[in-house]
Amino acid sequence: xxxxxxxxxxxxxxxxxxxxxxxxxxxxxxxxxxxxxxxxxxxxxxxxxxxxxxxxxxxxxxxxxxxxxxxxxxxxxxxxxxxxxxxxxxxxxxxxxxxxxxxxxxxxxxxxxxxxxxxxxxxxxxxxxxxxxxxxxxxxxxxxxxxxxxxxxxxxxxxxxxxxxx
Amino acid sequence: xxxxxxxxxxxxxxxxxxxxxxxxxxxxxxxxxxxxxxxxxxxxxxxxxxxxxxxxxxxxxxxxxxxxxxxxxxxxxxxxxxxxxxxxxxxxxxxxxxxxxxxxxxxxxxxxxxxxxxxxxxxxxxxxxxxxxxxxxxxxxxxxxxxxxxxxxxxxxxxxxxxxxxxxxxxxxxxxxxxxxxxxxxxxxxxxxxxxxxxxxxxxxxxxxxxxxxxxxxxxxxxxxxxxxxxxxxxxxxxxxxxxxxxxxxxxxxxxxxxxxxxxxxxxxxxxxxx
Numbered sequence: 001x002x003x004x005x006x007x008x009x010x011x012x013x014x015x016x017x018x019x020x021x022x023x024x025x026x027x028x029x030x031x032x033x034x035x036x037x038x039x040x041x042x043x044x045x046x047x048x049x050x051x052x053x054x055x056x057x058x059x060x061x062x063x064x065x066x067x068x069x070x071x072x073x074x075x076x077x078x079x080x081x082x083x084x085x086x087x088x089x090x091x092x093x094x095x096x097x098x099x100x101x102x103x104x105x106x107x108x109x110x111x112x113x114x115x116x117x118x119x120x121x122x123x124x125x126x127x128x129x130x131x132x133x134x135x136x137x138x139x140x141x142x143x144x145x146x147x148x149x150x151x152x153x154x155x156x157x158x159x160x161x162x163x164x165x166x
Numbered sequence: 167x168x169x170x171x172x173x174x175x176x177x178x179x180x181x182x183x184x185x186x187x188x189x190x191x192x193x194x195x196x197x198x199x200x201x202x203x204x205x206x207x208x209x210x211x212x213x214x215x216x217x218x219x220x221x222x223x224x225x226x227x228x229x230x231x232x233x234x235x236x237x238x239x240x241x242x243x244x245x246x247x248x249x250x251x252x253x254x255x256x257x258x259x260x261x262x263x264x265x266x267x268x269x270x271x272x273x274x275x276x277x278x279x280x281x282x283x284x285x286x287x288x289x290x291x292x293x294x295x296x297x298x299x300x301x302x303x304x305x306x307x308x309x310x311x312x313x314x315x316x317x318x319x320x321x322x323x324x325x326x327x328x329x330x331x332x333x334x335x336x337x338x339x340x341x342x343x344x345x346x347x348x349x350x351x352x353x354x355x356x357x358x359x360x361x362x363x364x365x366x367x368x369x370x371x372x373x374x375x376x377x378x379x380x381x382x383x384x385x386x387x388x389x390x391x392x393x394x395x396x397x398x399x400x401x402x403x404x405x406x407x408x409x410x411x412x413x414x415x416x417x418x419x420x421x422x423x424x425x426x427x428x429x430x431x432x433x434x435x436x437x438x439x440x441x
Contacts, residue, residue: 020198021205026278029413033352036282064170072194073201075279075286075315075322078187079177086170129182130330132283 008165012050012058015156016066019046024073037137040145041115043070044088048111049156051092052099054165063089080125084118091117104150112146188315192293195317202277202288202320268382269422270304271295275415276320285311285325285352289418292319297420300380304419308386308409309333309374313420325412326387327352334378335387338371346372346387346406352413355388357404362395364402372406382423 019042027036043066050058067085071078091114092099099107119142126132159165181187277288291297293316301313303323311331315322324331329350335357336343342364346355360366370390376383388406395402 017201017204020201024201024277024280025205026209026280033282036280039280060167060170064174067174068194069198072191073198074281075288076281077178078181078191079174083171083174083178086167086174090167125178129178 008160008163009057011159011163011165012054015046015050015159016043019043020069020073023070034137038140038144040148041118041141044085044115044118045111045145045149045152046156047085048088048092048114049153051089052096053157053160055093055096057166059093060086060089077125077129080122083125084121087121088114088118104153107153108146108149111149112142115142115145191315192317195315195320199317199319206276270419271297271422273297273303273418273420275418283329283350285328285331285348285412286314287311287323287325289321289323289420290319291420292317292321294318296422297321302374302381302385302421302423304385304421305410305415305417306419307411308388309381310408310410310412310415310418312380325352326408326410327355327412332358333381333387334375335372336375337366337390338373340365342366343375343377344372344404349405353407355406355408357390357406358401360402360404362402366390366393366402366404368393371409382421 022042023039047058047063047066051063063085064082067082068078070081070085074081091110095110099110102110116139119138123132123134123138127134177187181191271291273289273291275287276290279286289297289303297313297316299313299316303310303312309326311323311325311328313321314324325348326333326346327348327350329348332345332347334343335346344360344366345358347358349356357366357372368390372387372390374381374383374385374387386409388408390404391407392405393402394404
């Protein structure tokens, strides 16, 4: 049955929705400004998990669409996050068999590399269009995302097993 | 993969160099509007909850304060009414057109740009409420910014302290015309190309001059906080603090000015004729 084949896909959609909310959530006023630089790449983490665990369901098209939605949400140039997400999606989709053999911290290293490359793409586009200058603070999102990966991984794996997503 | 990458790059270039994608962005924005509301839910609810649980005495205290404030404002308005009538009479005598009152629309903040280097806010009013591109945004104390993107239910505004924003101003004391550019820090404006001999002092009020026909005339923009004359520099270094509470106000005003509406109408007519 069709319903049976897409069992639990709502979990996937819900996790993406939560990631989008976390991506634009405004921080409370009392926090210092530079905390905003450390905001992890939530959508990329969720996307990465679903690509390596359900490669036959979530792939590059999902990556591109979620990047485009992030562009609209954040008000940047249409297509720049989409391009960055394609790269993350490509890294995940081409290494999912290896990723499954790794420990979570080894996976976190790959996550760091993938998000770092994506951030560089975003920076180069910003550099060419709005003359943004380089700061080492731009490395924070990839570091924080990599550190958060084990917990995101465990949470999403728990949800996947609990609701039997396939 | 390659096809999608080329498509993304094409979109980036098209969006950077033209306005063709604005409509598509507008429709996509409708899709993501629920995400804005969910993301702002905690901030809104915490306000509502603190209201619900504040004590009776505190409420009474607040009402008393508000009533006093209202009385003060009413007294000021009463004086204003006679002054504005007088102003209109004098303008009549001079033969210049009467300055019409501006209409405003109250909007609520529903999102802030997650990028710490761009000062962009999302408002809960859109095309449906008549919001248009370039419309001026105020709070109770001064000019905040302008609308840069309109979709059906929401719109996005650029604040005056963003690095890519500048606003034409004049010093209220002597009508000296200047340009106030954003500095990239939320509470600082930089005044460009101020002559070393220019008459400008710390504490001067800057108001919008209306030149460039984007912002209405006479709204407070900022107060000069620093004037430095450095002989090594061609111009004086002048900094100002915005009058509006750029990082605190949640309830904002969108201004509809009569002149601007007329200008927009004639502009769209020209465009229609041209095509």
